[in-house]
Amino acid sequence: MSRIIVIKRTHLVLAALALLLILSSLLYLNRERIIPTLAEPTALRTFHMVTGEFKSTTSDGKTIEAYRWDPGTIVVNKGEKVKLSIYGVNGESHPFLIEGLNISGEVKKGKETVITFTPEQEGIYRLICMTHPDIAHGGPMIGYIVVD
Template sequence: MATWWIVTKKHWRIGLISVAAIMCVTAFWRYETNRMQENTAQSQPTEKRVIHMITSEVKGKSEDGKELEVYRFDPGTVPANDGELVELRIRGVNGKQHDFFIEGMDIKGTIYKNKETVVTFVAKEGIYRIICANHADAAHEGPMIGYIVVD
């Protein structure tokens, strides 16, 4: 009978230690989960910066009288702050259609004449080019490139 009590007492201690360990792990997990949720909530931008751009066209003549034209984004460079929520509004003024993408942001779209295209992103530090695929080089009245500078 005494042997049974010793084994039971031993198992009881192991069980108590196991329960204490599970409680510690659970408390730590809940603490870390709450801390990560608080950090995520704090890192989400609360205000957004609205940036307006347009598509424009510049015309001129070469020395031999040949007419030249080039498309561009105006303004050509726009600033943003790291971590800021940005709403980029691009209005088509010149050119029927401009298919664009922003390097490094996985953002693409189309700007149509007389319409506004809106893209939203959280700015990360760096310099990003917004490129019109229709006017990528001089042979296609380009290059039509703008810059988003994030500090």
């Protein structure tokens, strides 16, 4: 390898190390201004969800559709106060239940449904739409609440 290539490669490595040193110094100096994105476990944390729909036509002309919660999975801490704000976008009505939490309700098109709860046990809880529980009924419209 020629000496010029070695010198250029050495300069490139030194420049990358200098840039890394500058960036880490800036992060260190600005650490008080960094705002954490996770809420404190004792605070009420709000999750915004919507009802959504996928619709398509098969090659033989049949219309198929599937409904879903979006986001489909949320992760919360055990003992954390949680607020679900669910807005009905697609589908007229989505009566639901959250298995294991004894919570039920209904989301209607154009309306917001708000639920608050504090999960006391770790696990995965299913948010199930009773109108769309399986493929035969445009589902399964199931969301997951993961409690750590």
